[in-house]
Amino acid sequence: MAETIQTPPYYLYKYSYHEDELALCQLEMRSLFGFDTTSSFLESPLQIAPSRSPFIKERIDVIYEGTSIEDISRKVARFQVEKSTFKVVLIQNDNYEETEKVEFTERRAIERKIGLNIKGTVDLHNPDLLFAIVKLKTKWVFGRFTKSEAVWLHHQQKPKNYSTALSTRVARAVVNIAVPNTTNMKVIDPCCGIGTVLIEALSMGIDIVGSDLNPLVLPGTRENIAHFGFNTEVTLKDIRNVQGEYDVAIIDMPYNLCSVLDEKEQLEMLLAARKFTEKLIVVTVETLDPIIEKANFKIVDRCVAKKSSFTRQVLVCV
The missing domain is CATH 3.40.50.150 (Vaccinia Virus protein VP39)
Structure with missing residues (x-):
């Protein structure tokens, strides 16, 4: 049976800024979320439209967390996308060194693995919905993906x-x-x-x-x-x-x-x-x-x- 997804437990925001903008970005973080971070990612239960901030590039509405790709893959098998096409993208973690980042071939393999386990219709070129997966320090996260508009x-x-x-x-x-x-x-x-x-x-x-x-x-x-x-x-x-x-x-x-x-x-x-x-x-x-x-x-x-x-x-x- 497909799982019904309720309100996300939290939202994951990906940030991007020039080093000269860090102080301004952090003041905006404190105003919007109540705290700041030097990480590229910020987790919060608050839902903010990504396009509000000049520093937020993407938001993931978290659906599943896992300890590994295999863990996420098992969990998304319970997930069904009805009446819409979808695509899964892997988001790079800018906190990692270049040698730690997921290479292109592996990235595509992960996207394919997760996408094929979701019940629904994949469309790689013009999907109705985007989902994202990202590796954080201690976990993998999967959820609905929204890009910011500048x-x-x-x-x-x-x-x-x-x-x-x-x-x-x-x-x-x-x-x-x-x-x-x-x-x-x-x-x-x-x-x-x-x-x-x-x-x-x-x-x-x-x-x-x-x-x-x-x-x-x-x-x-x-x-x-x-x-x-x-x-x-x-x-x-x-x-x-x-x-x-x-x-x-x-x-x-x-x-x-x-x-x-x-x-x-x-x-x-x-x-x-x-x-x-x-x-x-x-x-x-x-x-x-x-x-x-x-x-x-x-x-x-x-x-x-x-x-x-x-x-x-x-x-x-x-």
């Missing part, structure tokens, strides 16, 4: 750009750090600039609005948002005039190469934010710890996001 990469092609704007990759991670659970969250970017953060948040279905005090930039912001089929309120407004209450605010502190805000203006911005939000994500090229403390915020987590010789601090404040 949504943030598509958003690089916006009509208008600022040279000092966050990259779409960093912006997407910052949104995940700010809003790990998107349900019933009301979010604001009160210094939205050209709209990079807004676009990433809107693409995740987050309820976010934006404002900026620069009247020259906002037409481009609205054009960028509309270019990707999104819609939200973007208003001409100084952060000190923001009204209402928000669950979280994201502030990429304004700056350019010729003029940086003085401490008085920075403090006024953060004091204003304190009035309309309990949680604040600050992105800054400067050290703002004393000013954040003066504004009655507490930094509870942080990282440095690097790109070549350029660095930004990402601060989680409550």
Whole structure:
């Protein structure tokens, strides 16, 4: 009798990042899952869409664990795929040295062995479903396989750009750090600039609005948002005039190469934010710890996001 598969006991996420991105990736991990790791794989009972993160490449919804390929092979014999074609792929473990990785011939043999033991119709070219098998440190894992789509990469092609704007990759991670659970969250970017953060948040279905005090930039912001089929309120407004209450605010502190805000203006911005939000994500090229403390915020987590010789601090404040 075929086995009915219930909710996965856990999900296995495969990560990929440049070494300069490790700190940002780990801060995003802590925000989404409550802990971080330096491993290429992260296990969690939480289900996160892989495409949410710029660092998650794949997710396996675990169905079986085993001590060996033979163990997994016996277990999948109880599994049946009905009304859909499928394919099994072996995922390499990037934590292993090259000499420890599964060679191509062996990889194909394992995929074939597992695939033939599943009751159903195999389609190697255009399957309805993908399943994956991977060797971890102490076990083999088999489950439903989902690849990430690089949504943030598509958003690089916006009509208008600022040279000092966050990259779409960093912006997407910052949104995940700010809003790990998107349900019933009301979010604001009160210094939205050209709209990079807004676009990433809107693409995740987050309820976010934006404002900026620069009247020259906002037409481009609205054009960028509309270019990707999104819609939200973007208003001409100084952060000190923001009204209402928000669950979280994201502030990429304004700056350019010729003029940086003085401490008085920075403090006024953060004091204003304190009035309309309990949680604040600050992105800054400067050290703002004393000013954040003066504004009655507490930094509870942080990282440095690097790109070549350029660095930004990402601060989680409550």
